[in-house]
Amino acid sequence: MRRVCLTLPTHRACTGTITAIADEAAYGAREFGSEIHLLILDSSPAPVLAEHRKAVAALPASPGVTVHHLDEDEQRAFLREVLDRSGEASASASADRLLELMLPSRVSYGACTNRAFLIAQALGCTSVHRRDSDSRYQYVDGEPVFPLHQELTYLGQRAEDVRNSATRSKLPPGSGERRVAVAGGSFVGEMSVDVAEIRDQDPGTYDDLVGLSLPGGYPEIWRRHLIDASFRGAGAGTFDGDRTALAPISPTQVDMCNVGFDHEVYSRVPLPPARDTIGTDYFLLHLVHNARLPGLQHNRHIVNFHTQERRTDTGFLAYQVRFAKFLLATAYLNTVYARTTAAGDTLLDDEGHIRASVVAGFVRDSVDLDRTEVVRRLDVIDGAYRRLGGRYTRVADTIAERRPRLLDEARDDMADFAHLMDHWEALTRASAGTGPAGIR
Template structure:
């Protein structure tokens, strides 16, 4: 029986999302005859965690669905066993990269990848705590349906049933590595406010995420498309495209990965850095791996925590760190784009050591560009004024540490990649007991 992992990483209250994602898991098991492992990776504070425990306990039993709700202590125990089994000389360092003491969008998904390996799953499907499903005809529109239809299928077979195909020549024999959609509804609440307050400053900040030397017309288009998702449309029937997926076209709250992809390369475990978890999407696109883009978009909304002063400051710092990290990531992406299909071995699998080399080389980048970026970001926030001045002050106070972290995050990523194959093998050997 096909086993798949539908995962929800969270660090905040989301009982409604837990109930909704359980319905999606039941749909996958019922419609595809799959064994769906619903994996909730919970880093919430104790009162919120307790509420999540009650919500999970109240979920109705569904044939073919297995539920795992792991708090950080339980995750750490699993990761400790895996790190020790891997034979790494510094297992504690790997544990730090897999379960850091701060928010890490890449690390939480990496944990899902390893636990999926332990459960014998062939794919991982990620959702987020601040997302809901569209409805059509009174029924929820589950992205899992398209993900299970196409992930892992040979591209030439998948091409027989999609709406359109834009596969590169010669890639029909490769497996569909990624399946994803975007979101509809609210764009990022904090970035949206910047755009409303000062469109010029918004374009300056978002422009820092793009590769240096990009043509102005292309830059303008990408800036306009950034953080916007699929707009405000509603689902009116399935449309699917088979092609290498642009990371701009999908969102990490609405994504599925085949094990042949995440089993070879992890995500950057950078802390407090939005966008760092899109690395595999860039890699799959640049390697010309087949992907499936669908229109079963998630409905985006923002939890109350995002609207507090503390939530606002936390997100803005994560956004600033993303713009610093892009100095290194764009260097890597330039090389992966140039390498193209040379990133793949004869069997069409990613050559992980090559990618690790690109990441390691990026850490030799001088600090001049990163310092310039931080100067631009700080000035931009001061220009916006009001509560953005607090963000600017925070960036100034943390300046040296932020510059060091941007470089050290990439070095940590390279270290994790060096040990990833051993970690995935150790995870499969360790296994994980079914909790329900």
């Protein structure tokens, strides 16, 4: 029986999402005969965690579905066992660093998904399917539209075998024998990044900020198009029937709240464990696209919304700083993406699997990037927030106070990523060796 992991990482209240994702898990087990492991990785404060415990306890039993709700102590215990089994514990400094990269004290979108990857390995799952706490499902005729349907239909299948079942196919020549590495859709509703107010208040400043996320070298007409499309997902449309495309998927067309990865991808390469930084968890989407691995893009889009916490003064400041850090991180990431794009399918070995050592080398080389561009970006960010004024002035002041630290962290995050990549395959093998008994 096919075993898959449907995961919900969270650090905030989301009892409604827990109930909804459990329904998706039941759907997957019922319709596909799969064994679904619903994995909730919970970093919420104690009162919220307690509410989540109640919500999980109230879930009805569902054939083929096993629910794992792990708080940070339970996740840490699993990671320590993996480190012990991998041999990293014999070097305590290395083990401590890896544990911090896997379970940091600060928010990390990549690290929480990396933990899901390792736990999925222990559970014997062949794929990981991620959802987020600030998302809901679309409904048609009173029934939810579950992305898991398309993910389970295509993920891990030989591309040539499913070519005719897709609405359209644009597979690169010679890639029909490769397996579908990623399946995903986008979102409808509010922008994925909370910058709509900036766009409405000052379009020019919005262009300056969002433009920093793009690689250089685009003609102005394409640059304008990419800025307009950024963070907007599938817009305001509604689901009106399935449409699928079998091809290497552009990372701009898929959201990390609506994605599934085959284990042949995440068992070799993790996500960047950058802290307090949005967007870096899209690394694998860039990698599989640039390696020209088959992907499945569908239109079962998630409904995105912004939680109330993000609208508080504290939440607003934290999120804007994470956005600024992302714009600094892209200076490094874009150098890696340029090299993986140039490498194309030479990133793959003879069996069509990603050559992790090559990717790690690109990441390690990026650490030595001349800081001139990163400093320029920070100047643009500071000036943009000061022009916006009002509550954005506090963001600018915070960025100015943290300036040396932000510059160091942008570089150090890439060094940490390279370090994690060096040990990742040992960790995934050790995770598989722990088996389900290692998850308490």
